[in-house]
Amino acid sequence: MLQYLIILLAIVVCACTKPPAELDDLGPLPSFVLVDQTGRTVTDQSLRGTVWAANFLFSSCPTACPPLAKATAELQAQIAPWAMDGPAVKLVSISVDPMTDTPQVLTQFGQKYGSNPQIWSFLTGNYETMERLVVSGFMQAIIRSDLPGADLPRDATAMMQPTPLDTAHSLRFVLVDQRGHLRAMYNKEPEDLQRLAATMRWLRDHPPGD
Secondary structure (H helix, E strand, C coil): CHHHHHHHHHHHHHHHHCCCCCCCCCCECCCCEEEECCCCEEECCCCCCCEEEEEEECCCCCCCHHHHHHHHHHHHHHHHHHHCCCCCEEEEEEECCCCCCCHHHHHHHHHHCCCCCCCEEEEECCHHHHHHHHHHHCCCCEECCCCCCCCCCCCCCHHHCCCCCCCEECCCEEEECCCCEEEEEECCCHHHHHHHHHHHHHHHHCCCCC
16 A cells, blocks of 8 residues: 555656646747836846746727736736745736837726736837837737838838737737746637646746756
8 A cells, every 4th residue: 555655646746747748948038128017127137037928918909908918817816826935927918009008008007907016017118129029039920000011111100109909919928937938828718827827837846957
């Protein structure tokens, strides 16, 4: 009986230390400088050592963004009991309309959805920095009707205007590890949020290189 319990315990330990199947190494994010809803500068370096999940939205979006913000609030509720217990785990929403989404606007938006600033941050800043980070760094699309395709010359004037309400953008969550590497992507459905929360906790407890 004792031998059986020892074998069973070994199986459980192995299962707990096995990485989630969806984890991959999709490469590092580029360097960036943005500001959060408090006006504090946030960079790729300041997030090093943190496990974080990013998504992309804007406060005036009337259709896709409210459900995405509600899903982020649900994810926050799932990770809140342990997110600040040990190494940092965070949620980061990056605005794709930095002309409109000032820190003050994002503070109000976060309050509307019950964000805990210690867990869930909102980033804004220079449009070109944001677009390069989202498209080239996170590998997520932003399609604006008032801007030409990526292979055509960009109109700097249009990029200084608020993002049109019909802009198409990614609704995914992207998981980033402590080194700033992309590790996995998730949809906003409940089962995906549960998997993301579990994977964030596993990654926090098993940093890359350990």
